Amino acid sequence: MQHVGVQSLLKVHIKNKTYLGANGAETQALKDAQLTLTENSFTVFFGPSGCGKSTLLRILAGLDTDYEGSVDWVRPPKVGMVFQEPRLLPWRTVQENILLSADPTFTDHEFRQLVDVVGLTDMLSHFPSELSLGLSRRVAIARAFASKPNLLLLDEPFVSLDAPTAARLRQLVRTLWVDNPITAVMVTHDMREAVELGEDVLLFTPRPGSIHERLKVLPTDRANEASIEAKRAEVKSLYPHLFEE
Amino acid sequence: MRFLYPLFSIVGFIVLWAGAAYVIADPLLPGPVEVCSAILREIRTGALWHHLFVTLWRVLASFIMAMAIGIAIGLAMGRSHMINGLFDPWLVFFLNIPALVVIFLCYIWGGLTEAAAIIAVVINKVPNVAVMLREGTRSLNYELEEMGQSFRYTRLQTFQHIILPQLQPFIVAAGRSGLSLIWKIVLVVEFIGRSDGVGFQLHTYFQLFDVAGIFAYSLAFIAVMLLIEILIVQPWERYATRWRAEPA
Structure with a gap:
C-alpha cells in the first residue's frame, strides 16, 4: 500500500542512454526517463519489447552504469534480482544457491x-x-528474498511458464512481498501480471523509452478475474501501442 | 561382459608377446617372464623405489608449478585483451619451441641442477595449460557473473562459486594431458642431465642394451601414473561433476 508522505527510496532521472548495436549504429534506449520509488511500493514497468524497460531495470540493479543522468539512493542500495532466466549456479544445490546470496x-x-x-x-x-x-x-x-534487499527487481520473472504455474508464482511473489514489505520493481509486457502484482504501473513510450504515464492499480482492480480483465481492456483501449509485440 | 573386452585384449597381447619372444629367442626382445624378473630384481635391490620416487617427485613439483602458472596466465589472457595481445606471440613461440632446446638451454644456463631440470619441464608445459585456460575463460557465462554482481558477491565468492566451477573441466583436461606430457619430459630431462630417476635408469639400460631393464622401468612408471589416474584424478572428477544431469 502506498501512503501519502511515505519516504522515497530512490530518485531516477536518465537523460540519455544509448548503446551500440551489432551493426555499429547507436540506438537510444532511454530518453528523459524519470521516476521516484517510494519505500515498500510495488512498481511495474509496462511496455512492448524493446522500449527500454529492462535497460532501466539493469541501471537500477547497478549492472549498467553507462548512461547520462542520475540514480540517487536515499539509503545504501541493496538489490535482490530475479532475472528472466533463473541464473542459478548449476554446480550448487538449491540450498547453496539460496544461501550464497543470503544476507x-x-x-x-x-x-x-x-x-x-x-x-x-x-x-x-x-x-x-x-x-x-x-x-x-x-x-x-x-534467493532474491533471502538476500533481504531494500530493492527487489524482477525482470519478466514469469515468462515462458505455463498459465497455471505462472499464476501460482505470481501468487507466491504477492504473498512474499506482503509478508516482507520491500520496494519492488517488475518488468513485464503482460497487463494481467501488472495488475495482479503492481500498485503503480508505469507505461513506457516506444523507443527511446521514457515514462508515458503512471497508472494506479487499486485493490478492487485485482479483486477477481473480471476486474483484472476489465482493467486490462481499459488500458488496451487507451494505449494500443503498448500491446503491439 | 563389457569389462571383459579390455581384459581379453591385454591377456591376448601378453600371450602374443610371450610367443614372439619365444620364437625370436633374442635378449633384445625379452618375454614377459624376463621383464617381471627384472622388475623383481630392481625391487629387491631397492633401486626401483628410489628412482620411481625421485621421478614422481619431479613430476609432481613441475606439474603443480606448471598448472599454477599456466592457469594464472590463461585466466589473465582470457579476461584482458591487452594481456592477451602482450602474451600471445610468446605463447605461440613457446608452444612451438622444441622441448629438447628448452632442456639444453636450462642446463647450459642453470647448470645440471635440480632447479634447472624442473624449470625446463615447467617451461615446456605452461603454454599448453595457458592456451586451454584461455579458451575456458573466454567461454565463461557472463550472465552468471552478472547475477553475482547484482547480489554483490565479493571477488573471492565470484571466483570460487562462479568462475572456478566453469573452468574446472578445462583444468581437468589441462591436468590430464599435462601429467602425461610432463612425465615424458621429466624422463628426457633425467636422461640428459640427472644422476637418478627413471630417465637416468633408462639411460643406463639403454647403454647396456638391457631391454628387459628398459621395460621394467617403463612399465613400473606407467603403473604409478595409472594408479594416480584411478585413485586421485577420476574420483575427484566424479565429485566435481556430480551436479551435471545424467545423460538421458
Whole structure:
C-alpha cells in the first residue's frame, strides 16, 4: 500500500542512454526517463519489447552504469534480482544457491520458513539440472528474498511458464512481498501480471523509452478475474501501442 | 561382459608377446617372464623405489608449478585483451619451441641442477595449460557473473562459486594431458642431465642394451601414473561433476 508522505527510496532521472548495436549504429534506449520509488511500493514497468524497460531495470540493479543522468539512493542500495532466466549456479544445490546470496543476518529459522513458503523444502539437496523451469524460478525468487534487499527487481520473472504455474508464482511473489514489505520493481509486457502484482504501473513510450504515464492499480482492480480483465481492456483501449509485440 | 573386452585384449597381447619372444629367442626382445624378473630384481635391490620416487617427485613439483602458472596466465589472457595481445606471440613461440632446446638451454644456463631440470619441464608445459585456460575463460557465462554482481558477491565468492566451477573441466583436461606430457619430459630431462630417476635408469639400460631393464622401468612408471589416474584424478572428477544431469 502506498501512503501519502511515505519516504522515497530512490530518485531516477536518465537523460540519455544509448548503446551500440551489432551493426555499429547507436540506438537510444532511454530518453528523459524519470521516476521516484517510494519505500515498500510495488512498481511495474509496462511496455512492448524493446522500449527500454529492462535497460532501466539493469541501471537500477547497478549492472549498467553507462548512461547520462542520475540514480540517487536515499539509503545504501541493496538489490535482490530475479532475472528472466533463473541464473542459478548449476554446480550448487538449491540450498547453496539460496544461501550464497543470503544476507548475513538471514537466520536458519528464516531459511526454513522461506523454503516452506516457496515450496522447496523437499528440493534443497537437488541440483538445478534436476528442476523444472517453474521450480528454478522459485529458487531464484527465494534467493532474491533471502538476500533481504531494500530493492527487489524482477525482470519478466514469469515468462515462458505455463498459465497455471505462472499464476501460482505470481501468487507466491504477492504473498512474499506482503509478508516482507520491500520496494519492488517488475518488468513485464503482460497487463494481467501488472495488475495482479503492481500498485503503480508505469507505461513506457516506444523507443527511446521514457515514462508515458503512471497508472494506479487499486485493490478492487485485482479483486477477481473480471476486474483484472476489465482493467486490462481499459488500458488496451487507451494505449494500443503498448500491446503491439 | 563389457569389462571383459579390455581384459581379453591385454591377456591376448601378453600371450602374443610371450610367443614372439619365444620364437625370436633374442635378449633384445625379452618375454614377459624376463621383464617381471627384472622388475623383481630392481625391487629387491631397492633401486626401483628410489628412482620411481625421485621421478614422481619431479613430476609432481613441475606439474603443480606448471598448472599454477599456466592457469594464472590463461585466466589473465582470457579476461584482458591487452594481456592477451602482450602474451600471445610468446605463447605461440613457446608452444612451438622444441622441448629438447628448452632442456639444453636450462642446463647450459642453470647448470645440471635440480632447479634447472624442473624449470625446463615447467617451461615446456605452461603454454599448453595457458592456451586451454584461455579458451575456458573466454567461454565463461557472463550472465552468471552478472547475477553475482547484482547480489554483490565479493571477488573471492565470484571466483570460487562462479568462475572456478566453469573452468574446472578445462583444468581437468589441462591436468590430464599435462601429467602425461610432463612425465615424458621429466624422463628426457633425467636422461640428459640427472644422476637418478627413471630417465637416468633408462639411460643406463639403454647403454647396456638391457631391454628387459628398459621395460621394467617403463612399465613400473606407467603403473604409478595409472594408479594416480584411478585413485586421485577420476574420483575427484566424479565429485566435481556430480551436479551435471545424467545423460538421458
